Amino acid sequence: MKFCLAGNPNSGKTTLFNALTGSTAHVGNWPGVTVDKREGSYKKLPEKVHIVDLPGIYSLSPYTPEEVVSRNFILDEKPDVIINIVDATNLERNLYLSTQLLETDVPMVIALNMMDAVEKNGDVVDKDKIEKTFGVPVVEISALKGKNINQLMKVAYDVSQKPRKGSSVIESSSLLKSLFQKTLTLYGEESCQNKVFHAVKMLEADELEVQLYPQIATITAELKKEIDAKSFDDDFGAVVADARYCFLSQHVQSAVKKAKRQEVSKSDKADRVLTHRIWGIPLFLLIMFGIFHFTFAEDFLFLNGIFGLEITNPGWINFFTGMGYEGMLEEALETGEAVVLGGIPSLGVWLQSWMGWLTGSIIDLFAGWLESAPAWLSGLICDGLLSGLDAIFSFLPQILLLFLFLSILEDSGYMARAAFIMDRAFRKFGLSGKAFMPLLMCFGCGVPGVMATKTLENEKERRMTMMIAPFFSCGAKLPIWLAFAGVMFAGQFGDLVVFSVYLIGIVVAIIAAIILKFTVLKGATPPFIMELPSYHLPQFRNLMAHLWEKLKHFIIKAGTIITASIVVIWFLSNFGFTFWNGMVEDIELSILGQIGNVIKYIFYPLGFAQGPDGWKFVVASITGLLAKEDVVATMEVLAGGAGLEAMIGGLSVAGAYSFMLFNLLAVPCMAMVAAVYGEMGSGKRTWGAIGFWVLTAYVVSMVVYWSVSYWWIGLILIVAVIAALTVLYLRNKKKRKAVAV
Amino acid sequence: MKKLLNEFAPGEIGVVAKIENCGKIKRRLYDMGVTPGAEIKLVKVAPLGDPLCIMLRGYELSVRRDEAKEVTMEVEG
Numbered sequence: 102m103k104f105c106l107a108g109n110p111n112s113g114k115t116t117l118f119n120a121l122t123g124s125t126a127h128v129g130n131w132p133g134v135t136v137d138k139r140e141g142s143y144k145k146l147p148e149k150v151h152i153v154d155l156p157g158i159y160s161l162s163p164y165t166p167e168e169v170v171s172r173n174f175i176l177d178e179k180p181d182v183i184i185n186i187v188d189a190t191n192l193e194r195n196l197y198l199s200t201q202l203l204e205t206d207v208p209m210v211i212a213l214n215m216m217d218a219v220e221k222n223g224d225v226v227d228k229d230k231i232e233k234t235f236g237v238p239v240v241e242i243s244a245l246k247g248k249n250i251n252q253l254m255k256v257a258y259d260v261s262q263k264p265r266k267g268s269s270v271i272e273s274s275s276l277l278k279s280l281f282q283k284t285l286t287l288y289g290e291e292s293c294q295n296k297v298f299h300a301v302k303m304l305e306a307d308e309l310e311v312q313l314y315p316q317i318a319t320i321t322a323e324l325k326k327e328i329d330a331k332s333f334d335d336d337f338g339a340v341v342a343d344a345r346y347c348f349l350s351q352h353v354q355s356a357v358k359k360a361k362r363q364e365v366s367k368s369d370k371a372d373r374v375l376t377h378r379i380w381g382i383p384l385f386l387l388i389m390f391g392i393f394h395f396t397f398a399e400d401f402l403f404l405n406g407i408f409g410l411e412i413t414n415p416g417w418i419n420f421f422t423g424m425g426y427e428g429m430l431e432e433a434l435e436t437g438e439a440v441v442l443g444g445i446p447s448l449g450v451w452l453q454s455w456m457g458w459l460t461g462s463i464i465d466l467f468a469g470w471l472e473s474a475p476a477w478l479s480g481l482i483c484d485g486l487l488s489g490l491d492a493i494f495s496f497l498p499q500i501l502l503l504f505l506f507l508s509i510l511e512d513s514g515y516m517a518r519a520a521f522i523m524d525r526a527f528r529k530f531g532l533s534g535k536a537f538m539p540l541l542m543c544f545g546c547g548v549p550g551v552m553a554t555k556t557l558e559n560e561k562e563r564r565m566t567m568m569i570a571p572f573f574s575c576g577a578k579l580p581i582w583l584a585f586a587g588v589m590f591a592g593q594f595g596d597l598v599v600f601s602v603y604l605i606g607i608v609v610a611i612i613a614a615i616i617l618k619f620t621v622l623k624g625a626t627p628p629f630i631m632e633l634p635s636y637h638l639p640q641f642r643n644l645m646a647h648l649w650e651k652l653k654h655f656i657i658k659a660g661t662i663i664t665a666s667i668v669v670i671w672f673l674s675n676f677g678f679t680f681w682n683g684m685v686e687d688i689e690l691s692i693l694g695q696i697g698n699v700i701k702y703i704f705y706p707l708g709f710a711q712g713p714d715g716w717k718f719v720v721a722s723i724t725g726l727l728a729k730e731d732v733v734a735t736m737e738v739l740a741g742g743a744g745l746e747a748m749i750g751g752l753s754v755a756g757a758y759s760f761m762l763f764n765l766l767a768v769p770c771m772a773m774v775a776a777v778y779g780e781m782g783s784g785k786r787t788w789g790a791i792g793f794w795v796l797t798a799y800v801v802s803m804v805v806y807w808s809v810s811y812w813w814i815g816l817i818l819i820v821a822v823i824a825a826l827t828v829l830y831l832r833n834k835k836k837r838k839a840v841a842v
Numbered sequence: 843m844k845k846l847l848n849e850f851a852p853g854e855i856g857v858v859a860k861i862e863n864c865g866k867i868k869r870r871l872y873d874m875g876v877t878p879g880a881e882i883k884l885v886k887v888a889p890l891g892d893p894l895c896i897m898l899r900g901y902e903l904s905v906r907r908d909e910a911k912e913v914t915m916e917v918e919g
Contacts (some may be wrong), residue, residue, distance in 0.1 A: 194900075
């Protein structure tokens with residue numbers, strides 16, 4: 102049997118789905134977290150039930166891809182029951198969708214969710230009245246607390262045993278009743294199901310319906326002329342929507358008794374501060390900064406920078422640096438200075454240092470075991486596999502922490518406000534505030550970011566968001582910045598180096614968006630009609646589910662593609678073309694060394710391919726196209742005895758920036774390419790995106806390299822870019838004016 | 843008195859009289875409950891002056907000024 106969950110975004114469908122199937126799908130307080138349908142099974146009924154969680158929708162009109170997915174599923178896949186989940190704290194708008202679902206012939210049950218919140222407010226909902234009005238069973242549940250959900254499934258099972266015929270609230274509209282019945286008889290000869298649904302959609306002049314039955318459409322259009330709908334400008338979509346809401350306000354308002362409420366709810370109070378006219382934007386920036394500070398700061402709360410806090414106690418230093426005292430002592434003995442830790446690290450840095458200690462100990466352990474093993478085996482395991490994985494795993498705590506903070510923002514409902522605050526700024530670049538969330542997710546990982554673009558209604562906005570998504574520095578790229586930050590400028594301005602890369606990524610994304618807006622992706626600015634859900638405290642269970650999802654993804658990736666590529670790189674960098682002769686002494690003679698030394702010429706204009714280690718950077722960048730974790734892992738393997746730091750130290754500042762920017766902007770990883778292909782659904786467009794990323798990376802790196810090397814080149818380029826943008830802007834303005842006239 | 847929704851001041855309440863034709867967006871507004879006769883309160887304006895946050899049918903919705911100027915409201919006085 103097949104049951105499907107349908108309902109408004111943010112009505113608790115995914116929470117119910119998780120409660121029913123025991124899975125840990127991603128839930129958030131953001132309209133449209135379920136962007137594709139999801140499936141699971143429920144086993145407590147006489148028959149095994151297959152449960153499909155449809156994306157949240159407001160209507161069955163084909164307005165967004167999610168609505169089309171849901172509509173097609175209900176009409177074509179013929180589920181046995183629709184479980185219509187309804188937010189009981191917001192009945193009127195939620196039941197608007199129910200009036201449309203009722204028009205299909207699929208058996209249906211209404212689940213009144215969030216009844217606990219209704220009771221807490223002191224409101225009363227008359228369940229029997231809703232049952233009578235809609236003619237389908239209604240069950241009160243709380244998906245969050247798992248209350249009554251087995252009861253709901255029993256009722257759903259009983260309902261599935263009896264066929265149902267669609268019914269429409271249009272029948273009670275005096276204006277539309279006869280028109281509806283005439284249209285319905287036109288479908289009498291067609292051999293289709295869900296006749297009532299089709300007839301109503303035809304009245305609405307729904308695009309998909311008109312395409313499907315052009316003959317009926319012509320007759321209906323004639324019939325409509327007899328009806329006076331002048332007050333609606335003869336827009337029957339509006340007439341039908343109005344009829345639905347009229348029906349709901351007649352029947353539903355009397356079913357709800359609202360308790361007297363305090364003038365200002367807690368959610369409103371929070372909102373007054375967070376979206377304040379003056380404080381809203383500074384607070385938003387402060388929250389963002391706070392998150393990055395908690396995750397990446399070496400000097401937490403600037404205790405050292407401002408208050409001059411220094412720690413000298415070896416025990417505390419070991420505690421804060423993950424047993425780092427000994428290493429610091431050695432370094433100090435060389436320079437003759439005292440061992441001092443400047444300030445305490447942030448949570449992210451602190452966890453990272455202990456993770457480093459853990460992975461370091463594991464490597465030492467293996468090295469001890471493999472001491473007497475053949476050179477190729479200990480080389481493969483210690484220098485190849487383990488040090489490669491170590492370079493990646495030690496950053497896992499920071500990636501997870503960043504993700505946790507983003508989840509808290511999402512779950513609490515703040516993200517929707519952030520979109521609200523930022524919309525005006527985003528519009529300038531041809532995006533809407535809704536693109537904010539997918540793009541912010543890209544700081545964690547681009548793959549969920551690209552998948553979240555499904556919530557955008559406008560196809561051009563979706564494509565544009567995906568095109569600029571990789572420019573936002575994701576968690577996998579962080580190890581590269583950190584490795585460079587520790588070496589450049591003698592490691593003094595580490596956080597500024599990392600920050601500058603993030604910033605350049607954002608600037609490039611903005612410029613790219615503007616260029617796309619005026620060239621490939623021309624069109625009207627997308628609309629911004631978005632629900633702002635009430636704030637609520639994030640649920641611990643949800644947060645842990647998010648983290649678990651992320652961790653699982655990371656481990657699978659590390660265990661498969663990354664491990665495989667490390668092994669391949671290790672082999673290619675330790676054996677020559679005549680690999681049967683054994684390992685090569687000089688890495689330049691290895692397969693990778695020889696290939697790298699040929700293709701490095703392509704990268705000469707970027708400034709990092711020159712020099713004896715140049716080909717290593719080239720090879721690292723190319724492996725980075727598969728997965729960004731590979732970049733540091735590859736460099737670690739290729740650096741050999743001299744070490745990673747010495748290798749990076751060989752680059753000039755311009756060359757180092759050029760390398761980082763190439764890796765920031767080029768194809769992020771194969772998983773991202775697959776995700777973009779999935780969303781764009783076209784090989785041509787995906788290749789277009791890949792070309793766009795590589796080209797942007799190449800051009801930006803080259804420009805930055807030459808500008809940093811010779812300031813006058815930079816100056817000329819900046820003037821040229823400003824001039825070009827002005828010309829584009831003016832030309833577009835003229836065109837718009839011409840259209841307006 | 844007739845007034846456009848984008849001319850509302852925060853806290854002002856009115857009833858939707860008519861939505862001018864603006865294609866798909868109009869349909870979306872209807873689906874979200876912005877239909878003739880619906881009571882709407884302008885809750886607040888975003889810090890940069892746009893979009894607007896409106897309250898209707900017991901929930902909060904964000905719309906841009908561009909969309910709000912298509913909505914004609916009937917207000918008292």
